[in-house]
Amino acid sequence: MKLSQVAAQLYTVRDHLKTAADAAASLKKVREIGYQAVQISGMAPLPEAEVARMLTDNGLVCCATHEPGIRIIEEPQIVIDRLAALGCKYTAYPYPANVDFTTMAGIRDLAGKLDKSGAALRAAGQVLCYHNHAIEFYKVEGRTVLDHLYDLTDPNNLQGEPDTYWVQAGGGDCVAWCRKLAGRLPLLHLKDYGMTADNKPYFAEIGNGNLDWKPILAAAEASGCEWFIIEQDTCPGDPFDSLKISFEYVRDHLCA
Secondary structure (H helix, E strand, C coil): CCHHHEEEEHHHHHHHCCCHHHHHHHHHHHHHHCCCEEEECCCCCCCHHHHHHHHHHCCCEEEEEECCHHHHHHCHHHHHHHHHHHCCCEEEECCCCCCCCCCHHHHHHHHHHHHHHHHHHHHCCCEEEEECCCHHHCEECCEEHHHHHHHCCCCCCCEEECEHHHHHHCCCCHHHHHHHCCCCCCEEEECEEEECCCCCEEEECCCCCCCCHHHHHHHHHHCCCCEEEECCCCCCCCHHHHHHHHHHHHHHHHCC
């Protein structure tokens, strides 16, 4: 993994992206930490041209986005146009809101919709990925929902954006999932998993949690991962400090 492949998920600093001025200031801070790329998520609904200009002004590229799930399913052309305006190839379905994962019928319904939207993005030279949480590790007919979703979709139409924290939280194996998605793994969310003294998990900065990063990253690289995206859903203090701690650990201990 090269440092140029390491990105910041802007959802981490979402409380600092509510206006154009705040977004510009936040992108400047992210670049000053050392990041060269970002994933756009949690930002105010600004015109794509304005966001693209902010990125260029700060020497950043948009490696991926998260778009509303309902928009990906029902209005994929809007997503296609947005990605094109941002000069971005990848987006991810962020969360299965109001999806019934207790039956194969519900799983097949979502898989079919994702496959259809993914085909539309592929025709435009773009890629739809799936971002998991822990819920996808619920088992139906002896297999996890996540297994079913990938099995029921064309790899050309739906690729992976596994989230290391949520794989761990769901009882999965991060290394095994990176290997399982070989050739289907352009994006990986790097998110460390910590445990408090009173037995509660928490989102930790990279290196401050319990995940064994070197084998995870080695498996991801072997599977063709292009972007390694640092994210922290909640932070103990200033989220920019958490992004800095994670970046410096990755730079100093994990990058080639």
